[in-house]
Amino acid sequence: MSETLLKDDILRHLTYTLGKDPDHAQTYDWRMALSFAVRDRIVESWFAATRKTYDADAKRVYYLSMEFLIGRLLEDGIINLRLLDEAREAFETLGLDFQTVVEDEPDAALGNGGLGRLAACFLESLSTLGVPAYGYGIRYEHGLFKQGIVGGRQVETPETWLSQQHAWEFERPEVRLPIGFGGKVKVTGERAVWTPAEAVDAEGFDTPIVGWQGKWANTLRLWSAKAQEPFDLNRFNEGAYAAAAEPEALARTISRVLYPDDSTEAGKELRLKQEYFFTAASLRDILRRYDSTHNDITQLPKRVAIQLNDTHPAIAGPELVRLLHDERGMTFDDAVETARACLSYTNHTLLPEALESWGEGLFGRLLPRHLTLVDRIDAAHAKANPTRKVAARGDGQVKMGELSFIMAHKVNGVSALHTGLMKETVFEELHRLHLERIVNQTNGVTPRRWLLSCNPRLSGLITESIGDAWVDDLEQLKGLESHIEDAAWLDAYHAAKQDNKAELSNWMGQTQGFAADPHMMFDVQIKRMHEYKRQHLNILETIALWQEIRDNPNAGWTPRLKLFAGKAAPSYYFAKDIIRLINDVAEIVNADPVTSPYLKVAFIPNYNVSLAEKLIPAADLSEQISTAGKEASGTGNMKFALNGAPTIGTLDGANVEIREHVGEENFFLFGMTAQEVMDRRSVADHAAQAIAADPRLARAVEAVRKGTFAPGDTDRHAGIAYNIAGPDYFLVASDFSDYWRVQREVDSAFADEKGWARMAALNTARSGWFSSDRTIKGYVSDIWGASSLL
Ligand code: 475
Numbered sequence: 001m002s003e004t005l006l007k008d009d010i011l012r013h014l015t016y017t018l019g020k021d022p023d024h025a026q027t028y029d030w031r032m033a034l035s036f037a038v039r040d041r042i043v044e045s046w047f048a049a050t051r052k053t054y055d056a057d058a059k060r061v062y063y064l065s066m067e068f069l070i071g072r073l074l075e076d077g078i079i080n081l082r083l084l085d086e087a088r089e090a091f092e093t094l095g096l097d098f099q100t101v102v103e104d105e106p107d108a109a110l111g112n113g114g115l116g117r118l119a120a121c122f123l124e125s126l127s128t129l130g131v132p133a134y135g136y137g138i139r140y141e142h143g144l145f146k147q148g149i150v151g152g153r154q155v156e157t158p159e160t161w162l163s164q165q166h167a168w169e170f171e172r173p174e175v176r177l178p179i180g181f182g183g184k185v186k187v188t189g190e191r192a193v194w195t196p197a198e199a200v201d202a203e204g205f206d207t208p209i210v211g212w213q214g215k216w217a218n219t220l221r222l223w224s225a226k227a228q229e230p231f232d233l234n235r236f237n238e239g240a241y242a243a244a245a246e247p248e249a250l251a252r253t254i255s256r257v258l259y260p261d262d263s264t265e266a267g268k269e270l271r272l273k274q275e276y277f278f279t280a281a282s283l284r285d286i287l288r289r290y291d292s293t294h295n296d297i298t299q300l301p302k303r304v305a306i307q308l309n310d311t312h313p314a315i316a317g318p319e320l321v322r323l324l325h326d327e328r329g330m331t332f333d334d335a336v337e338t339a340r341a342c343l344s345y346t347n348h349t350l351l352p353e354a355l356e357s358w359g360e361g362l363f364g365r366l367l368p369r370h371l372t373l374v375d376r377i378d379a380a381h382a383k384a385n386p387t388r389k390v391a392a393r394g395d396g397q398v399k400m401g402e403l404s405f406i407m408a409h410k411v412n413g414v415s416a417l418h419t420g421l422m423k424e425t426v427f428e429e430l431h432r433l434h435l436e437r438i439v440n441q442t443n444g445v446t447p448r449r450w451l452l453s454c455n456p457r458l459s460g461l462i463t464e465s466i467g468d469a470w471v472d473d474l475e476q477l478k479g480l481e482s483h484i485e486d487a488a489w490l491d492a493y494h495a496a497k498q499d500n501k502a503e504l505s506n507w508m509g510q511t512q513g514f515a516a517d518p519h520m521m522f523d524v525q526i527k528r529m530h531e532y533k534r535q536h537l538n539i540l541e542t543i544a545l546w547q548e549i550r551d552n553p554n555a556g557w558t559p560r561l562k563l564f565a566g567k568a569a570p571s572y573y574f575a576k577d578i579i580r581l582i583n584d585v586a587e588i589v590n591a592d593p594v595t596s597p598y599l600k601v602a603f604i605p606n607y608n609v610s611l612a613e614k615l616i617p618a619a620d621l622s623e624q625i626s627t628a629g630k631e632a633s634g635t636g637n638m639k640f641a642l643n644g645a646p647t648i649g650t651l652d653g654a655n656v657e658i659r660e661h662v663g664e665e666n667f668f669l670f671g672m673t674a675q676e677v678m679d680r681r682s683v684a685d686h687a688a689q690a691i692a693a694d695p696r697l698a699r700a701v702e703a704v705r706k707g708t709f710a711p712g713d714t715d716r717h718a719g720i721a722y723n724i725a726g727p728d729y730f731l732v733a734s735d736f737s738d739y740w741r742v743q744r745e746v747d748s749a750f751a752d753e754k755g756w757a758r759m760a761a762l763n764t765a766r767s768g769w770f771s772s773d774r775t776i777k778g779y780v781s782d783i784w785g786a787s788s789l790l
Contacts, residue, residue, distance in 0.1 A: 006083060007090035009037035022094075028164060030096060031074070031104045034087065035167035038077045039208070046208040046217035052789050053132040057293065059302065059786045061126065061133040061779075064282055064316060065309035066275065067116030067258070068123070068137050068220060071449075071609030072105040073168050073207075076124070079453045081214045106161040107608045109143035110222075112262040113528040114635055115348045117609065118414075118772075119309055121446040121635070125772040127211030127218045128448070128472055130790030131780060136282035138274060139169075139205050139222035140258045147567045149605045152583035156260075156570050168207045169222075175204035177281050178228065181273060185369045191326050194369040200251040201226040202281035212448055212472045215790055223281045227251035261569045262528045263354040272358055272366055279313040283320055297328055301341035305784035308345040308408070311356045311400035316343060317407030318373040326369070336380060336407075344783045345404040345411050346441075349632050350418070350426050351532065356400040363398045374398055381406050390429045405430045405437070410783045412441045415633035415654040417674065439782050442654055443633040444772035447474045450639045455617035457496035458643065458764070465489065474771035481765045484758055493764075494757040497620070497644060504618035508602070514590070516600055520559040521750045524645070525623035526607055526615055529568040529575035532630040536578050536720060537732045538562070538623055539585055541739055542601060543709075544700040546585075549595045557598040558747035563615065565607035574723070579603065581717050584709040612636070616643050620760075621668075621746060624649035625739065627730040629674030631655075638770035644760035648746055650735070654770075662766045666759045668749075670742040671735040680734055687728035690736065697736045701725055 014020050014033035025033075053060065078087050091098040111117060119135065126133040145156040180196025202223040210217040227248040236244035254277050259266045283306075290303055308316060317339060324335035349355075364371040371393075378391040392403035405411050405427060413419030419440035423431045431438055452459045452471055462470060466479040483489040501518040509515030516522070525538050542562050549557055564582050568575035586601035604611065622640030624631075624647050631653040641647060641658050648668040649655040659667040672680060680686050691698045705721035707714030724732050750756050780786050 005090075006037055006086045007093065009040060010034050010090060010094075013037055027101055027104045030091075030094075031101045032165065032167055034091075034101060035074050035077075035105075038074065038081065038083065038087075039168060041081055041083070041214065042077060042208045042210045042217055045210065045214050046219070049130070049132070049216045049218065049789075054293065056789055057303070058132050058789055059305060059784070060289075061131055061784050061786050062282065062286055062304065062306045063119060063122060063126075063133060063135045063309060064279060064306060064313040065116070065119040065135065065137050066278070066312040067111030067309075068108075068119050068135055068222075069111030069113070069116035069609060070108045070120040070123075070207075070220075071613075072102070072107055074105050075102050075453055076449055077168075077210055078102075080124075080128075080210050080212050080448060103610075105167075106164070107143075107610050108161055108166075109159055109608055110137065110140050110258060112144060112258070112260065114633070115262075115310060118348075118443055118635055121444065121449070121772040122776060123209045123218060123220060124211065124446045124448060125444075125776040127209050127216050128446075129773060129776055129780075130211070130216040130788045131218075131776065131786050132789060133218045133786075135209070135218070135220040136278065136285075137220070137222050138255050138258075138278045139224040140255055141252075142257045144258055144567065144608075145260055145570070147606045149579070149583060149603065152580045152587070154568055154576050154579050158257075169205045170207075172204040172206055172221075175221075175285070176226070177202045177284050179277050179280050181276070181366050183368065185372070190332060191329075192369055192372070193326070194322075199228060200254060200277070201228055202277060204281075204285070221282075221285070223255065223278050225252055225254035225277060260567075261572075263349050263351055263530065263532075264569060264572070265354055265356050267358075269362060269366070272362065275312050276315050276319070276367060279316045280319055282313075283316060283323060287323060297324065297330070298334070298338060300338055304342050305344070305786055306342050307779070307784070308343060308404055310346060310348045311404050314345070314356070314400040314404040314407075315367070315370065317403055318367075318370040318377065321373055321377065321407075322369055325373075332376060333380065336377060340407055340409050343408045345408040347401070347411065347413055347418075347422055347426075347632070350421055351630065355426070357397040358400070360393065360396055360398055371398070374403060377403070377406060385433045388429060388433060390433075401426065402430065405434075409437070410439055411437050412439050412779075412783065413632065414441065414443045415657060416440055416442060417629075417651070417656050418632040418653060421629060421674065441775055441778045441782070442657055442770075443635050443638070444770050444775035445635050445638050445642070446772050447471060447642070449613070450616070451642055454613035455496075455500065455643055457499055458493075458617065461492055461496055462764075470768070472773060474773065475768035477765050477768040479765075480761065484761050484765070490754065490757050490761060493644070493761045494753070497618075497757075497760065500618040501620075504614060507614065508604075512602060512604060514600075514602070516561045516602065517559065520561045520600065521620045521746075522563060522618055523560050523621040523623065524563045524615055524619040524640070525625070526563070526565040526612060527636055529566045529572070529578055531574060531730050533626050534730055534732055534735075535564060535566070535582065536724065537625055537735065537739060538564070539578070539582050539601075540697070540700050540704070540724070540732065540736065541743060542589070542599070543585060543703055544696050544740060545743075546589050546592070546595050546599055547699055547703065548696070549598050550592070553594050553598075558750050559598045560747075561600045561602065563602050563604065563619075565604040565611060565615065567607055574719070577717070577720055581704065581709065581720055584717070588709050612639070616640055616645070619643065619645040620750065620756075621645055622647045622649070624652070624655050625671070625735075626650060626652045627735070628652045628672055628677050630730070638767065641763045642767040642770065644764045646759050646763050648739075648742060658767070658770070661769055662763050666762045666766075668742050668746055670738040672731065677731060680731060681729075686731065687725055687733040690733035691725060694737045694740075696740060697733060701733075 183197035320339040470476040710716035
């Protein structure tokens with residue numbers, strides 16, 4: 001560890017790295033100076049980790065992911081290096097507000113949602129556990145769009161996280177790999193030489209990811225697309241200035257923007273190019289590193305484990321076979337075996353619309369050699385498993401799920417329920433052929449960011465009560481159970497939540513135009529907007545509640561604030577309609593003097609990692625209400641439970657396991673099971689029947705239909721009402737009555753302040769299993785065969 005004082009290093013960086021006089025420095029300058037001072041300390045353990053890995057000739061884990069939703073890194077770094085007190089003090093003596101400086105950092109939103117955030121938690125856990133690892137992805141110039149709400153509607157603007165210098169990355173101009181597309185394949189015997197028609201360079205940018213207590217740091221290497229020539233000098237000299245710059249602009253397009261779709265297939269040529277671009281660059285980098293200290297390529301699987309985060313990097317299968325077979329002379333069968341021993345694949349969703357496939361025309365045009373290799377992989381698989389016919393290529397498509405399965409030695413789901421459904425549905429046939437291949441690794445979240453850092457009041461109380469060993473051994477939270485019967489302790493637990501709520505309320509007052517009363521129940525649903533996640537079920541219940549309170553204002557209602565946040569994919573119109581309905585309902589309901597003491601609604605724009613860090617510690621109730629069988633796992637659900645917000649939820653994804661851990665009496669269960677959902681769908685008129693059976697539901701749907709929340713534009717929400725009353729694929733109507741019933745149980749439970757505090761505290765005490773450290777240990781032992789060097 002560095003011997004110098006943090007404050008001295010901040011001032012040194014301000015002066016010599018940023019060239020700023022302290023008297024004239026802006027928030028940005030101070031933030032950068034602090035970041036560099038922290039980064040210096042990370043670099044030391046980063047180098048040490050690399051040296052140890054080389055010395056031990058250890059197996060490295062390579063996590064290939066199109067998305068890394070890392071958010072801000074400054075506070076994370078400070079917390080993990082245990083520099084918080086020193087940093088605060090330094091800023092105090094400098095007369096600056098520490099929080100303002102920390103919050104000046106833009107959120108690195110290089111991901112859409114759960115899949116990308118999971119990758120970020122995994123990197124942090126890998127470093128905390130001292131497992132040698134690299135994250136590989138794309139350095140998008142523009143991350144996920146910024147969401148504004150104008151007139152109740154989502155408007156998207158580009159996100160510009162790189163408009164200021166990114167403090168954490170190191171550009172590696174020497175790591176520049178050419179990546180080709182299209183062109184010709186010359187076959188000689190069973191091997192081929194591929195001559196691409198066009199090529200771009202992939203340039204590496206490294207960000208160190210430091211683990212708890214700074215004992216280890218791994219690397220996130222993100223690839224940026226660069227033109228091979230900076231510009232066309234001839235055209236420039238002819239005066240064609242725009243045309244001269246065109247090839248450069250085109251090349252950079254590959255890493256320009258993150259696709260804003262979550263759980264939706266983006267069937268675009270550019271997307272396939274992005275996938276091949278970062279996968280090919282990563283594989284070449286991996287082999288280069290291996291070659292630098294080994295000379296027997298057949299031993300690759302002893303030193304290299306490659307995890308495919310969903311099918312987005314699935315081209316790694318044929319690409320690695322191509323590198324080993326065409327370029328390194330391995331036999332085809334050996335190449336496939338070697339590749340498979342290195343590769344494993346995580347599935348994150350069973351939604352049919354999210355399963356990637358590419359038309360063979362497009363695929364063959366961009367990756368002509370790979371198309372042939374896919375066929376040979378299929379043929380070899382069919383030969384080894386002659387009784388069945390299931391293949392990566394079929395019906396004119398290359399199916400990336402099948403390809404990933406066939407090329408991986410392990411395939412995992414992300415919760416017990418989801419893994420079971422993988423075996424029964426999408427991968428049924430392949431599972432029967434390879435009974436050992438599918439394994440479960442239930443997701444987890446890093447407790448450093450999602451408790452220690454985001455909730456200082458609660459984590460302070462926990463450390464006072466049981467010491468701080470829980471931070472990297474989260475099951476120790478169990479030790480809190482013995483404190484729960486202590487009334488003073490429970491008061492302190494409750495007070496931490498109340499203070500978090502008051503803080504959020506103040507922030508809302510300053511930024512959202514109204515400060516919610518912290519004595520209300522903060523009922524929170526924050527996640528991507530999606531039909532299967534059923535934000536419309538929540539808002540429908542809100543409407544029914546509003547109607548009922550109006551009918552009978554003096555019935556002793558438990559005051560609630562319904563908080564929503566989430567982005568909709570720009571082309572997902574139904575999800576956008578739901579956003580508008582929520583905002584329109586908020587406008588009417590919040591202005592109603594009769595119901596106002598008991599019910600408020602807020603939609604907070606631009607949901608991102610930093611906003612989640614604000615909202616989760618202040619939540620009383622966690623809404624996890626997806627149609628059973630649709631949410632692969634969820635990870636927000638874990639963050640809420642850990643921070644003492646009991647769940648109202650369905651038996652879906654990891655909700656099932658959360659309920660098992662926290663105890664069914666501390667979980668508000670409602671709705672159909674995955675099996676019941678499948679059965680219910682075959683009932684014609686299921687929605688109409690449900691509506692006919694529940695007058696409360698009928699009245700709420702009718703209010704939506706007739707435009708109660710869109711005065712002067714009465715058709716505005718009719719589409720949503722028709723959907724719920726008609727096709728209702730996600731069974732909002734059928735689950736409504738039970739949801740309403742259980743919400744009223746929540747009301748009474750919340751009214752009992754002590755009882756609720758107890759339930760919240762038990763959620764915290766029993767959520768230790770949901771640490772991503774536990775998840776990573778599972779991957780290490782069941783899939784990667786790597787080990788910790790700490
Ligand atoms: C699941 N994203 C959560 C989480 O395992 C689960 C798909 C296609 C293109 C771009 N992004 C996606 C996802 O599929 C995704 O985020 N899936 C989520 O992965 C981590 O907890 O239930 O919906």
